[in-house]
Amino acid sequence: MEIKEYVKERKAYLTDLINHLPVPPKLVIIQVNEDEASMAYIRGKIKDLSTINANYEHIKLPLDISEEALLSVIEQYNHDETVDGILVQMPLPKGIDEEKVKEAVTPLKDVDGFHPLSSYIPCTPKGIIDYLENEKIEFSGKNAVVIGRSNIVGKPMAKLLLNKNCNVTVLHSKTTKEDMAFYLKHADIVVVAVGRKYFIDEQELKKSAVIVDVGINRVDGILYGDCRPNLDVKLQTPVPGGVGLLTRLSMLENLILCYKKRRGLKDEF
Numbered sequence: 001m002e003i004k005e006y007v008k009e010r011k012a013y014l015t016d017l018i019n020h021l022p023v024p025p026k027l028v029i030i031q032v033n034e035d036e037a038s039m040a041y042i043r044g045k046i047k048d049l050s051t052i053n054a055n056y057e058h059i060k061l062p063l064d065i066s067e068e069a070l071l072s073v074i075e076q077y078n079h080d081e082t083v084d085g086i087l088v089q090m091p092l093p094k095g096i097d098e099e100k101v102k103e104a105v106t107p108l109k110d111v112d113g114f115h116p117l118s119s120y121i122p123c124t125p126k127g128i129i130d131y132l133e134n135e136k137i138e139f140s141g142k143n144a145v146v147i148g149r150s151n152i153v154g155k156p157m158a159k160l161l162l163n164k165n166c167n168v169t170v171l172h173s174k175t176t177k178e179d180m181a182f183y184l185k186h187a188d189i190v191v192v193a194v195g196r197k198y199f200i201d202e203q204e205l206k207k208s209a210v211i212v213d214v215g216i217n218r219v220d221g222i223l224y225g226d227c228r229p230n231l232d233v234k235l236q237t238p239v240p241g242g243v244g245l246l247t248r249l250s251m252l253e254n255l256i257l258c259y260k261k262r263r264g265l266k267d268e269f
């Protein structure tokens with residue numbers, strides 16, 4: 001199924017599911033920046049929440065808020081029985097420890113899946129697996145290369161691919177050019193999460209390879225992925241309109257899982 005159609009169908013399913021709940025799930029979005037990209041992400045999230053009839057509260061905090069004050073706002077929502085999910089939009093102002101903030105959100109309401117003890121899978125890797133499953137990509141025994149090792153994309157991605165029985169290699173900024181070329185040449189699935197426009201360009205790839213482009217690079221107001229478009233491969237996810245769509249969908253699914261888990265309901269769809 002075409003990916004946009006898949007997302008549309010999933011959203012229709014989630015809307016129906018929410019319409020049958022006694023009260024809709026509620027997400028609190030906490031924003032402590034005036035970053036243009038963050039504002040666009042938040043607008044997208046609010047649009048998605050409205051589409052599926054979920055509730056939300058968008059809180060903008062002053063840029064000079066102290067770490068302690070921010071943690072206490074999060075704590076307040078951790079204890080608020082009417083709130084099912086909490087999302088703190090990154091980045092945060094300098095001087096606030098992002099890891100501390102991620103760990104302050106109770107794992108029960110952690111829709112981003114950032115908490116080390118979270119029951120939820122981070123949205124981007126989860127969305128990528130859904131994307132590839134929708135495309136009927138085979139995983140078992142395939143050589144998967146993940147470029148990037150962040151806690152929110154690269155590392156959880158590698159774990160999910162390993163769980164799918166791929167042979168997984170994780171590459172990063174200390175990988176030599178020669179090794180990068182070697183692993184790419186043999187890869188069946190490549191997930192690129194580096195954050196550099198057209199990081200994958202002329203490198204040799206299998207014609208049968210599947211390239212998942214996670215990158216979002218804004219240059220002069222235009223969005224670019226980490227991969228040059230139209231690589232000579234079997235499948236390449238576009239930017240925009242690729243992984244980002246599924247990341248957004250995963251957040252909605254995690255919110256509903258939070259809602260169900262908090263109420264002791266079966267946490268499956």
Ligand code: NAP
Binds near residue numbers: 149
């Ligand atoms: P990040 O935390 O900055 O991590 C980047 C990773 O790339 C690091 O592990 C870094 O290696 C590696 N790297 C940097 N330069 C490299 C090089 N020359 N060769 C090989 N590896 C290199 O970024 P992130 O949060 O994972 O995000 C990555 C990209 O995905 C960004 O463009 C971000 O905007 C985008 N993103 C998109 C979505 C979506 O929904 N589409 C979601 C999340 C992120 P070291 O660890 O050695 O420094």
